[in-house]
Amino acid sequence: MRIAAVRLQAYRLPLVAAWTSALGGFTAREGWLLRIDSEDGRSGFGDCAPLPGLVGESSAVAGQALERWREQLPAQSLADALAGLQQTPLAAQAPAACAAVECALLDLLAQAAGLSLRGWLARNCASRPAPELTDSVAVNATLGALAHLSDTALAAGISDAITKGYRVFKLKVGVAAATAEASRLRSLAALLPADCRLRLDANGAWDECCAEQFIEACAGMPIDSLEEPLADSADQAAFLATLRRLQDRATFPLAIDESWPRLADAAESFFSAPPVHRLIVKPPRHSGLLPALALARSAAASGMDVVVTSSVDSACGVLAVAQLAAVIDAERRTRGSAALTHGLATSPWLASDTGAAPVLAEGRLFLPAAHGLGFQPLDTFFA
Numbered sequence: 001m002r003i004a005a006v007r008l009q010a011y012r013l014p015l016v017a018a019w020t021s022a023l024g025g026f027t028a029r030e031g032w033l034l035r036i037d038s039e040d041g042r043s044g045f046g047d048c049a050p051l052p053g054l055v056g057e058s059s060a061v062a063g064q065a066l067e068r069w070r071e072q073l074p075a076q077s078l079a080d081a082l083a084g085l086q087q088t089p090l091a092a093q094a095p096a097a098c099a100a101v102e103c104a105l106l107d108l109l110a111q112a113a114g115l116s117l118r119g120w121l122a123r124n125c126a127s128r129p130a131p132e133l134t135d136s137v138a139v140n141a142t143l144g145a146l147a148h149l150s151d152t153a154l155a156a157g158i159s160d161a162i163t164k165g166y167r168v169f170k171l172k173v174g175v176a177a178a179t180a181e182a183s184r185l186r187s188l189a190a191l192l193p194a195d196c197r198l199r200l201d202a203n204g205a206w207d208e209c210c211a212e213q214f215i216e217a218c219a220g221m222p223i224d225s226l227e228e229p230l231a232d233s234a235d236q237a238a239f240l241a242t243l244r245r246l247q248d249r250a251t252f253p254l255a256i257d258e259s260w261p262r263l264a265d266a267a268e269s270f271f272s273a274p275p276v277h278r279l280i281v282k283p284p285r286h287s288g289l290l291p292a293l294a295l296a297r298s299a300a301a302s303g304m305d306v307v308v309t310s311s312v313d314s315a316c317g318v319l320a321v322a323q324l325a326a327v328i329d330a331e332r333r334t335r336g337s338a339a340l341t342h343g344l345a346t347s348p349w350l351a352s353d354t355g356a357a358p359v360l361a362e363g364r365l366f367l368p369a370a371h372g373l374g375f376q377p378l379d380t381f382f383a
């Protein structure tokens with residue numbers, strides 16, 4: 001099956017409230033929806049919305065890469081386009097753009113095979129025998145930055161999330177003083193139902209001393225995990241050694257998220273003795289769903305937990321990551337472990353979207369039954 005046309009549509013989606021973290025924030029998400037039409041009249045979709053410093057390349061680099069692919073892809077077969085995608089230097093230079101192209105190609109291949117995208121991944125790329133998929137994945141509620149929530153707003157946010165069936169609540173920390181944040185968390189933790197946990201993300205806010213103080217202060221609290229406790233350092237060996245020391249002291253998993261790209265070159269030695277217990281996987285950072293699945297499998301084989309998250313992405317981007325989460329969960333269950341909770345409940349942060357976002361209920365994200373990705377853009381896109 002050949003590619004007939006490639007179309008791009010830029011978008012800007014305002015948030016319902018400002019997103020803040022130790023790495024700054026944003027009030028809107030900007031990116032492109034990519035549509036690839038095949039000669040048989042089907043359309044596949046991909047989302048490209050990098051967040052420089054957090055996920056992927058700059059917008060300028062992403063835009064140029066998407067233009068290049070728009071010129072190069074027509075008349076290629078889907079299989080050739082997919083096989084060639086990771087071979088070009090553009091794949092590493094523009095991982096978010098590459099992920100969008102890959103997603104649209106996989107959408108078309110899965111539709112042509114009469115399979116959901118997760119079904120296609122499970123059949124073509126996952127372990128043998130193909131793991132048994134579920135149609136929903138557990139997700140955390142995404143509450144925002146602790147420092148920017150009043151006690152009242154925080155209590156209301158948690159109680160609303162509990163009503164909606166969430167059991168894991170994600171909060172950004174590292175915005176105010178670490179000791180003050182830890183003592184607020186302690187008061188909050190005392191009010192949580194027994195089966196609920198806090199998932200924290202410092203986005204690299206702290207030096208070793210601060211991180212250690214925070215982690216000590218959290219001892220005994222129902223913490224699911226803490227992402228990126230440690231500020232970037234030019235000395236990679238020292239960074240990893242400090243993370244390892246912090247993980248040894250913590251009673252909960254520490255997670256690597258945005259510092260992965262600097263560690264990826266030494267992935268083999270990293271996975272031979274992982275310094276932390278958890279890796280956050282974001283396909284637009286890793287050039288697509290297939291490289292992200294390969295990375296997730298390396299991490300899982302090393303004993304790490306793998307959590308996939310979106311980055312307040314549009315419905316198209318969230319669906320792609322959620323399809324991957326279903327496959328990662330299924331493989332984890334075949335190893336006898338319970339599925340983890342993923343960071344995919346970000347759509348409520350968007351005041352408008354590119355299409356229908358996946359249904360969130362009972363603390364889970366429900367995947368569409370449709371063949372392919374299951375994304376349909378609003379009529380205003382590609383009009």
Ligand SMILES: O=C(O)CCC(=O)c1ccccc1C(=O)O
Nearest residue numbers: 054142170309310311312343344
């Ligand atoms: O995981 C979630 O629930 C929300 C995702 C999230 O925290 C995030 C959103 C945008 C950019 C970076 C991050 C991050 O995990 O650091």
Ligand SMILES: [Mg+2]
Nearest residue numbers: 201227257280
């Ligand atoms: Mg994070």
